[in-house]
Amino acid sequence: MAPKETPASANAPPLLDLTIDNITPNAIRINSQSSDARLTYLMARLVTHLHDFARETRLSTDEWMAAIRFLIACGHISDDVRNEFILLSDVLGLSLLVDNINHPKPPLGTEGSVLGPFHTHDAPVLPNGSSMTTDPAGEPMLAVCTVKDTRGQPVAGVKVDIWETDSSGHYDVQHDDREGASERCIMMSDESGRFWFQGLKPVSYAIPHDGPVGKLLGKLSRHPWRPAHVHFMFEKEGWDHLITALYLRGDPYETSDAVFGVKQSLVLDLDKVDKETADKYGVKEGIWLLRYDFVLTTREETEKLRDELATEALEKLGLNLKLVDHLPVPDLD
Amino acid sequence: MAPKETPASANAPPLLDLTIDNITPNAIRINSQSSDARLTYLMARLVTHLHDFARETRLSTDEWMAAIRFLIACGHISDDVRNEFILLSDVLGLSLLVDNINHPKPPLGTEGSVLGPFHTHDAPVLPNGSSMTTDPAGEPMLAVCTVKDTRGQPVAGVKVDIWETDSSGHYDVQHDDREGASERCIMMSDESGRFWFQGLKPVSYAIPHDGPVGKLLGKLSRHPWRPAHVHFMFEKEGWDHLITALYLRGDPYETSDAVFGVKQSLVLDLDKVDKETADKYGVKEGIWLLRYDFVLTTREETEKLRDELATEALEKLGLNLKLVDHLPVPDLD
Incomplete structure (x- = not known):
């Protein structure tokens, strides 16, 4: 239909005869008309890098179309419980980078790791000592942890979100017949900064690789495996939001994590629960024992x-x- | 499930303790294991620009998540007849840039313009002189064109794909009740390199802006309008594939095309059909007349x-x- 409104072109910088050499400053100018300085800056850097990428690679029309098809496929396979774009960000190292930029840690603070696409918002709040697993096939593990500040003082009342796969290497949301949360829970740290729970010894698993991101990894001769780990997320007003994970030493994928999450300070050896610990926590002697002391930093x-x-x-x-x-x-x- | 296959990690470069400063070379190394040198180069430049973008903007976790949601929304609104990622590429200037890189033109060659997301593969092949429109509300236009080489010699047997909107500013595929192709056809240039057809005087129109790309344009204070134009695509073995469009001079969006497609050499004034021309082409005197001489370059x-x-x-x-x-x-x- 013919334009009914007054053309916005009156205020827009005039464009014409755009070429390989002048398209970038022109696109930046036309994207700089809003009053949002941050958005203007983000768009300017985005357009600069996108255009430089095409110029440096002399991107072919076929390659451009393959990229368009790849992005469409990522969108189409994504739904409420699968996010192929987070997976893409993870395997490109962007997720790790964004986490490191936003949550830098002083020397004593526990380092962060990737969130991954499997966190949910329906984990039950369980009292300390509870079991978060319903999987009889896994190897039981007791986890006994503390949350302290950088001066070694306990931090009470921290909401700790914990999640891991079942013994088959799948998160609950990856099962079509999921009836509710499993292998995930929320605990609160007690007055001594402690929290403890029963879960499973984590196993290595492949990230979902039946979609476009998996195909990309295949073309790159990369494997889709992550070393065995348990995810932890810590939240308390006034404290920096900490998203991290603990990894098992000796995992075959310890140094080739498909999503770049492993840090040496987050790699640990499991122990076995002795008689005293078994009695204290009401678990069987001889099951796996994970001990870790997390250190939170203040938001300030x-x-x-x-x-x-x-x-x-x-x-x-x-x-x-x-x-x-x-x-x-x-x-x- | 526990890894059954031999871990590929044996061959992969070891990763550990990835930081803001070392994630990029590490990601490039792990992406460089395939034998496809072109893919390796594309991924290296992609990762470099993606990471530099995050570092230069100190991309926040909220902004990263907004980008993920934006990409998901682009995927979800895309279907067989709508491609939001092409639209995104168009409004970011990438489509124009990729076309210019791949189809550079010597001084005499007709310049290219953006393909856009509305080309289809079901346009009917019509004999010269046919009408490609079924819209009684539009202003009729006769187009009389030639296809020549850079030495001025006619090029016969060129497949010319032509498409434009109806008088409401919508392509046929944008109508839910589309029964078949309309305002689009394929013609072959004759022995003198000529082709001619009846269509509509093109109108300005807004690109689809009810989706995420439209919302982005709104946030950027950009309008979604394109100046009035007719698309042309030329194909013949041995000749460079030419995707272009002709624009009407004086359109309110002539210098602010939302997708950066306008080039001065592609802007023209329409004439009116005089009696002689009307008799020659069997059309009504006084309707609009478009004349243009296209110049193809050889593939070589x-x-x-x-x-x-x-x-x-x-x-x-x-x-x-x-x-x-x-x-x-x-x-x-």
Whole structure:
């Protein structure tokens, strides 16, 4: 239909005769009309990198169309319980990078790891000591953990979200007949900063690789395996949100995690539960025992560190930027 | 399930303790295990730009999640007749750039323009002089065109794919009750390189903006309009595939096309059909008349020019690259 409204073109920078060499500044200009300085900056960097990628690779029309088809396929396979784009971000190392940028840790703080696509919001809140597994085939494991601050003081009342696969290497949401949460729970740290629960000794598993991301890994001669791990997420007002995982030493995929999540400080050896511990926690002697002391940092500590690292990185870039709400925007003053 | 196969990790470069500063070379290394040198190069540049984007913007976790949701939404709204990722590529200037890289034109060749998401494969082959429109509400237009080579010689037997919107500014595929192709056809150039058909005077129209790409344009204070145009695609063995469009001068969106397609050499004024022309082509006197002489380049000319431009651009980049099948790959010799 013919334009009824006043053409916005009156205010837009004029475009014409766009070429390989001038498309980028023109696209940035037309994307810079909003009053949202952060969005303007994000779009400017996005367009610059996207265009540079095409120019540096002399991207062919066939390759461009293959990329379009790949993205469509990622969208079509995604649903409420599967997110192929998070998986893509994970295997490209972007998820790990974004976590590290947003949650830098001082030397004493527990390091972060990738969230992955399998966290849910329906895990039951269980009292300390509960079992979060319904899988009789797995190897039982008792986990006894603490949450402290960087000065070694216990942090009570932390909401700890815990999830792992069953013994077949699948999260509950990967089973078509899922009836509810399993191998996942939420615990609260007690007055001594402790929390403990029964789960399964984690197993190595392949990330979902029946979709486009799996096909990409195949073309890259990469395997889809993750080393055995248990996910943990810590939340408490005033404290930096910590998403991490603990990994078992000696796993065949310890140094080739498909999603780049392993850090040496998060790799541990399991023990066996002795008689005293078995009696204390009401579990069978001889089952696996995981012990770990998590260290949380305050939101203030983290924001200060993040701002310092951001300022340092942006100075190196030589772009004229300032931080607003802890995020860089162009400094036009 | 526990890994049954021999872990591929034996051959993979070891990863551990990945940080903001070392994730990129590590991701490139693990993506470099296939024997496909072109894929390796594409992935290396992709990962470099993706990671640099996150580092330069200090991408926040919320922004990353918003991007994931945006991509999912683009996938979910896409179907057989709607491709939101092509639309996204169009509004970011990537489509124009990829076309320019792949189909560089010598000074005399007709310039290309964006394909857009509305080309179909079911357009009827019509004899010269036919009408391709079934819309009684539009303003009738006779188009009389020629196809020549860069020396001015006619090119016969070229398959010319032509498509435009109806008078409401919608392509046939945008109507839910579409019964078949309309406002689109395929013609063959005759012995004199001529082809002619009846269509509609094109109208300005908004690209589909009820989806995530439309929302993005809104956030960017950009309008979704394209200036009035007719699409043309030329195919003949031995000749460079030409995707282009002709635009009407004076359109309110002439200098602010939402998808960056306008080039001055493709902008024209319509005439009116005089009595002589009306009699010759069997149309009514006084309807709109479009005349244009297209110039095709041979595949050989285009490939030579593309290789020259690629070599020049890669030398500027300072990367050690060579062209294989006209596409850059790292030169390891």
